[in-house]
Amino acid sequence: RKEVEQDPGPFNVPEGATVAFNCTYSNSASQSFFWYRQDCRKEPKLLMSVYSSGNEDGRFTAQLNRASQYISLLIRDSKLSDSATYLCVVILPSGSARQLTFGSGTQLTVLP
Amino acid sequence: GAVVSQHPSWVICKSGTSVKIECRSLDFQATTMFWYRQFPKQSLMLMATSNEGSKATYEQGVEKDKFLINHASLTLSTLTVTSAHPEDSSFYICSARQGGSKNIQYFGAGTRLSVL
Numbered sequence: 444r445k446e447v448e449q450d451p452g453p454f455n456v457p458e459g460a461t462v463a464f465n466c467t468y469s470n471s472a473s474q475s476f477f478w479y480r481q482d483c484r485k486e487p488k489l490l491m492s493v494y495s496s497g498n499e500d501g502r503f504t505a506q507l508n509r510a511s512q513y514i515s516l517l518i519r520d521s522k523l524s525d526s527a528t529y530l531c532v533v534i535l536p537s538g539s540a541r542q543l544t545f546g547s548g549t550q551l552t553v554l555p
Numbered sequence: 556g557a558v559v560s561q562h563p564s565w566v567i568c569k570s571g572t573s574v575k576i577e578c579r580s581l582d583f584q585a586t587t588m589f590w591y592r593q594f595p596k597q598s599l600m601l602m603a604t605s606n607e608g609s610k611a612t613y614e615q616g617v618e619k620d621k622f623l624i625n626h627a628s629l630t631l632s633t634l635t636v637t638s639a640h641p642e643d644s645s646f647y648i649c650s651a652r653q654g655g656s657k658n659i660q661y662f663g664a665g666t667r668l669s670v671l
Contacts (some may be wrong), residue, residue, distance in 0.1 A: 476632075484572070486648050486662040487599065493589075530598065543650075543660060547598040 449546035459468045464549045466514040466531030470530050475534040478516045480527045559651045561663025576634045576666045578649030584629035585651035593646040605632045639670045
């Protein structure tokens with residue numbers, strides 16, 4: 444079983460739509476959680492951290508459910524520029540290295 | 556602006572040659588740098604963790620003699636792909652962690668390696 448699993452998509456949605464991505468992680472002792480965005484042939488960039496209380500940044504809302512080992516990202520009023528691959532990232536309890544473990548990503552295309 | 560500079564961004568080489576990729580942290584000192592590899596439509600896979608002044612820690616299945624890592628200073632780590640073969644063609648991304656209270660990990664722009 445993969446340590447971080449995501450629905451690969453692709454998700455093709457019209458502009459203005461609301462879209463949600465899910466991610467599950469296998470290690471219950473995982474410490475920190477993030478959503479990254481990766482554009483084609485580019486490096487991943489931090490979109491937002493994910494907290495148990497849930498957090499919102501503009502049109503983006505992230506949720507963490509530790510009991511279910513589940514992370515979500517909600518994008519409201521999607522824009523063409525939101526088209527990218529969204530990576531669920533977890534820090535596993537691997538000592539002091541605090542290494543990021545990436546999901547394989549969910550591809551989003553926002554259509555005009 | 557970029558806080559981690561990775562160079563070159565794209566390299567094409569013949570099979571059997573060696574390729575060096577540089578990763579520099581700008582404006583901060585990075586005691587730890589990470590090297591990832593990403594094949595098309597796959598996730599980033601950690602290859603090794605590079606610590607300044609000590610030997611790199613390689614992930615299982617990554618050949619340390621093939622992927623030489625040197626972290627000679629607090630702002631520079633290099634990855635050398637030795638005797639590259641077509642199967643080494645991939646997207647290599649470095650990352651540097653800014654320590655202290657921020658503890659944020661920044662990524663370089665990546666190097667696309669094509670081995671002919």
